[in-house]
Amino acid sequence: MPDLDKIVSLAKRRGFIFPSFEIYGGSAGFFDYGPHGLTLKNNVKQIWWKQFVSGREDVYGIDSVIVTKKEVFEASGHARGFADMLTECEKCQRRFRVDHLADTKKCPECGGKLGEARQFYMMLETHIGAAEDEASLAYLRPETAQGIFTNFKNIVDSFHPSLPFGIAQIGKAFRNEIAPRDFLFRLREIEQMEVEYFIKPGDWKESFEMWRKEMQKFIASLGIDTNKIFELEIEEADRAHYSKRTIDFEFDFPFGKKELYGLAYRTDYDLSAHEKASGADLRYTDPESGDKFIPHVIEPSLGIDRTILAILCSAYVEDELGKEKRVFLKLKPQIAPVKVAVFPLVSNKENIVSKARELYKNLKEKISGVAWDDNGNIGKRYRRQDEIGTPWCVTIDYQTLEDKTVTVRDRDTGEQIRKKEKELEKYFSDKLS
Ligand code: ATP
Numbered sequence: 417m418p419d420l421d422k423i424v425s426l427a428k429r430r431g432f433i434f435p436s437f438e439i440y441g442g443s444a445g446f447f448d449y450g451p452h453g454l455t456l457k458n459n460v461k462q463i464w465w466k467q468f469v470s471g472r473e474d475v476y477g478i479d480s481v482i483v484t485k486k487e488v489f490e491a492s493g494h495a496r497g498f499a500d501m502l503t504e505c506e507k508c509q510r511r512f513r514v515d516h517l518a519d520t521k522k523c524p525e526c527g528g529k530l531g532e533a534r535q536f537y538m539m540l541e542t543h544i545g546a547a548e549d550e551a552s553l554a555y556l557r558p559e560t561a562q563g564i565f566t567n568f569k570n571i572v573d574s575f576h577p578s579l580p581f582g583i584a585q586i587g588k589a590f591r592n593e594i595a596p597r598d599f600l601f602r603l604r605e606i607e608q609m610e611v612e613y614f615i616k617p618g619d620w621k622e623s624f625e626m627w628r629k630e631m632q633k634f635i636a637s638l639g640i641d642t643n644k645i646f647e648l649e650i651e652e653a654d655r656a657h658y659s660k661r662t663i664d665f666e667f668d669f670p671f672g673k674k675e676l677y678g679l680a681y682r683t684d685y686d687l688s689a690h691e692k693a694s695g696a697d698l699r700y701t702d703p704e705s706g707d708k709f710i711p712h713v714i715e716p717s718l719g720i721d722r723t724i725l726a727i728l729c730s731a732y733v734e735d736e737l738g739k740e741k742r743v744f745l746k747l748k749p750q751i752a753p754v755k756v757a758v759f760p761l762v763s764n765k766e767n768i769v770s771k772a773r774e775l776y777k778n779l780k781e782k783i784s785g786v787a788w789d790d791n792g793n794i795g796k797r798y799r800r801q802d803e804i805g806t807p808w809c810v811t812i813d814y815q816t817l818e819d820k821t822v823t824v825r826d827r828d829t830g831e832q833i834r835k836k837e838k839e840l841e842k843y844f845s846d847k848l849s
Pocket residue numbers: 559591593600601602603604606608675676677678717718719720721722
């Protein structure tokens with residue numbers, strides 16, 4: 417099991433993830449994605465979008481707003497229910513979530529006495545317009561799902577889909593977590609990929625199983641270690657207020673087995689609540705029987721940040737190559753931020769550098785994720801590319817000038833083979849498809 421500190425430090429050193437506002441001392445639960453982290457995240461989102469949305473015929477993608485009228489969360493139950501029980505240590509003033517404590521009387525940090533448990537509301541508030549009063553109160557959404565429910569009627573009216581069909585989105589969500597911790601695991605600003613899949617009530621079991629399989633497939637396609645994935649059936653007492661069945665997909669993180677994703681049967685809870693509160697008719701009309709009813713919902717909900725953390729934990733490897741210790745990220749080529757790094761063997765020989773630049777530019781036009789690296793000696797470049805998980809490094813050397821071949825070095829084995837320059841594009845495209 418890799419040490420979380422090593423992953424945090426590699427992520428920062430190599431430009432994946434930085435603590436936000438670090439020059440001002442940072443703020444718990446906020447992280448920024450640097451160039452490699454952003455590319456990794458975009459690759460994950462693309463794979464998800466293809467599998468859950470664009471590759472299917474029955475799912476519609478949307479992008480709804482983050483700042484949300486309070487009426488939406490009053491109807492959904494979040495304004496009253498999206499809260500955790502909080503307790504504060506009377507000695508060191510640290511705050512804890514009661515459901516995360518083994519002993520609710522004694523502070524796990526300093527041993528001091530813990531105070532009375534009280535409700536802590538987790539939605540971040542803002543105001544719409546100039547007046548900062550109760551009437552202008554709005555929330556930063558704590559999940560992307562409600563933006564989907566409030567657009568249900570729009571999708572039905574514009575596209576006339578028949579059941580079952582889904583509405584999906586990827587977007588930011590905000591939770592004022594009591595105790596943000598464990599790097600990307602518990603953040604206050606997160607990104608989610610969610611589908612609300614609308615069904616006839618009698619079909620829920622079948623749809624639940626279908627999405628469970630889709631989630632398993634997605635996890636495997638990212639190279640997350642499937643031996644560390646556990647599906648946990650959530651007991652009724654621990655389920656969210658809207659759910660009749662929930663499975664948590666847990667991942668064995670360095671700090672323990674914790675929820676990576678959730679799959680929930682949300683019944684008709686949300687649409688019914690919005691119909692009641694808004695007065696809009698949110699029923700679906702069955703085209704055959706003419707019956708009108710509120711569809712039920714299966715929701716696969718996937719956090720992107722926890723996905724990135726599970727990917728980094730799965731990919732982090734320490735080994736020995738050529739009798740030297742090294743660290744590398746064994747990322748699947750499809751998600752690696754850099755797929756191919758192109759090097760000139762030496763950076764002070766004009767003919768080698770210009771040949772390498774030419775080859776780099778050609779490859780970069782054809783394949784996304786091609787990088788140039790001429791910094792330091794070859795050994796240093798390999799170490800750097802290994803640490804960001806680049807699957808292949810191409811070196812242009814003296815022999816290239818004579819016979820138009822280059823070396824291609826494999827990240828996992830360190831093996832080098834010579835390839836014809838003109839075969840490179842096909843060679844990499846085949847490996848990436
Ligand atoms: P937890 O029990 O860990 O607080 P949750 O059950 O509240 O999580 P959901 O409401 O089911 O989480 O959110 C859906 C998904 O969003 C989660 O499976 C996770 O991937 C992600 N997620 C939720 N809260 C956070 C957070 N604070 N930081 C990072 N990701 C989160």
